[in-house]
Amino acid sequence: MKNYDKEKYKIWNWKHPMMLHWIINPGVAVSEFVGVVTPKVLFIEKDNSKGLAERTYIPCPHCDTIHSGLKWSKQNNTHNKNWYGYHCDNCQETIPPLRNWFSALVFGALKPFNNNNRERWKAAQPARFENLNMTFEAKKITIKKGLKISLFFGGFMFVFMTLYYWLLGESLSTNLIIMNAVLWLIGGLCFGFIMRAFANRQIEKSIKSRQGGKLEADS
Numbered sequence: 001m002k003n004y005d006k007e008k009y010k011i012w013n014w015k016h017p018m019m020l021h022w023i024i025n026p027g028v029a030v031s032e033f034v035g036v037v038t039p040k041v042l043f044i045e046k047d048n049s050k051g052l053a054e055r056t057y058i059p060c061p062h063c064d065t066i067h068s069g070l071k072w073s074k075q076n077n078t079h080n081k082n083w084y085g086y087h088c089d090n091c092q093e094t095i096p097p098l099r100n101w102f103s104a105l106v107f108g109a110l111k112p113f114n115n116n117n118r119e120r121w122k123a124a125q126p127a128r129f130e131n132l133n134m135t136f137e138a139k140k141i142t143i144k145k146g147l148k149i150s151l152f153f154g155g156f157m158f159v160f161m162t163l164y165y166w167l168l169g170e171s172l173s174t175n176l177i178i179m180n181a182v183l184w185l186i187g188g189l190c191f192g193f194i195m196r197a198f199a200n201r202q203i204e205k206s207i208k209s210r211q212g213g214k215l216e217a218d219s
């Protein structure tokens with residue numbers, strides 16, 4: 001990406017802490033298994049008054065279109081099933097995803113059994129990107145949803161670490177398993193609620209910037 005508006009956007013690639021986290025944390029693999037991926041390059045609008053979701057843009061390396069990140073969002077039901085990357089509805093190519101190391105291993109191992117899926121996936125994409133709602137629905141993440149994320153992540157890390165000990169040749173004593181379960185219950189809760197706090201702060205920003213805009217329009 002050579003020609004982009006450096007005044008308007010900062011670039012996030014693998015060197016950014018959030019992106020590095022995406023690559024390193026094995027728990028992120030669970031997201032990738034359901035097709036929640038992140039592109040290799042993000043443009044983040046420098047104007048800090050809006051929330052992150054509204055400031056995120058995704059450049060297509062094939063046609064150089066700069067897409068709003070809202071194209072791949074929960075509100076459009078396009079946030080998941082993006083296993084191979086983000087479908088560009090301008091040139092119909094696929095914007096390559098950043099890969100988490102663990103999901104890269106699993107996807108790599110599955111590749112020989114997965115010959116036709118990419119074509120089938122590609123053929124199914126254009127229909128998903130018709131009639132998109134490009135107005136951000138600023139909905140906060142509830143405590144219930146935060147708990148769900150926590151248990152999902154903690155549960156995965158528990159299984160992952162138990163397998164890891166087993167591969168190292170540790171005997172899986174009841175004590176070890178209980179300790180591991182407690183550790184990842186706490187770890188999962190910390191992770192889930194830090195993510196929730198971060199996301200909700202961004203969503204609050206969006207709500208506030210909109211109310212500010214509305215007040216200006218009213219006066």
Ligand SMILES: [Zn+2]
Pocket residue numbers: 060061062063064065088089090091092093
């Ligand atoms: Zn494109």
